[in-house]
Amino acid sequence: QKEVEQNSGPLSVPEGAIASLNCTYSDRGSQSFFWYRQYSGKSPELIMSIYSNGDKEDGRFTAQLNKASQYVSLLIRDSQPSDSATYLCAVKGGNTPLVFGKGTRLSVIA
Amino acid sequence: KAGVTQTPRYLIKTRGQQVTLSCSPISGHRSVSWYQQTPGQGLQFLFEYFSETQRNKGNFPGRFSGRQFSNSRSEMNVSTLELGDSALYLCASRPGDPAGGPRTEAFFGQGTRLTVV
Numbered sequence: 226q227k228e229v230e231q232n233s234g235p236l237s238v239p240e241g242a243i244a245s246l247n248c249t250y251s252d253r254g255s256q257s258f259f260w261y262r263q264y265s266g267k268s269p270e271l272i273m274s275i276y277s278n279g280d281k282e283d284g285r286f287t288a289q290l291n292k293a294s295q296y297v298s299l300l301i302r303d304s305q306p307s308d309s310a311t312y313l314c315a316v317k318g319g320n321t322p323l324v325f326g327k328g329t330r331l332s333v334i335a
Numbered sequence: 336k337a338g339v340t341q342t343p344r345y346l347i348k349t350r351g352q353q354v355t356l357s358c359s360p361i362s363g364h365r366s367v368s369w370y371q372q373t374p375g376q377g378l379q380f381l382f383e384y385f386s387e388t389q390r391n392k393g394n395f396p397g398r399f400s401g402r403q404f405s406n407s408r409s410e411m412n413v414s415t416l417e418l419g420d421s422a423l424y425l426c427a428s429r430p431g432d433p434a435g436g437p438r439t440e441a442f443f444g445q446g447t448r449l450t451v452v
Contacts, residue, residue: 259440268425268443269378313378315441322368322391323427323441327377 248314360428
């Protein structure tokens with residue numbers, strides 16, 4: 226059973242701080258890693274994808290991947306109240322479906 | 336470019352009834368996946384289609400079925416509805432063959448919220 230684990234939170238950070246969200250996965254054959262943001266009552270929105278070990282930056286977001294440790298993280302710099310949402314980590318292998326963690330709820334306090 | 340379109344957005348059904356949900360993927364996308372999202376279980380994979388063929392299937396009972404048409408539009412059907420089927424049903428589309436390589440991103444529709452009473 227392929228699993229993706231996330232701390233459910235809530236993770237509370239003050240406005241302007243760095244929010245750090247973490248995810249571990251069980252399948253060593255996983256090749257693609259994604260972060261989705263989901264606002265309450267809405268559908269998931271893709272915000273980052275990462276395929277190779279290391280860091281990938283996009284604006285205020287940085288995704289980090291360590292395949293040896295089976296660990297993915299998402300850093301949000303200069304957090305804003307509008308970043309308050311549930312963040313879903315998703316992992317995919319070759320011909321396997323996209324598997325999601327249950328998400329971490331982030332609350333950015335103004 | 337239009338996004339993934341799911342219809343209807345909301346449904347209320349009675350136990351024992353059946354329901355059909357529809358998903359139109361992003362233009363040019365040929366892979367469609369369906370997920371069930373509930374507060375306790377998160378996003379759970381139902382099935383995935385590519386070129387009218389089911390490529391992967393999740394661990395759901397046979398009451399849940401799906402299909403894909405030649406224009407890549409997909410439908411899922413749930414028969415003999417149970418109270419526990421109340422959930423947000425999400426469809427996601429990807430450009431290519433799921434077996435051809437995982438480095439493609441999936442984009443979700445707005446979902447269909449199904450309430451079974």
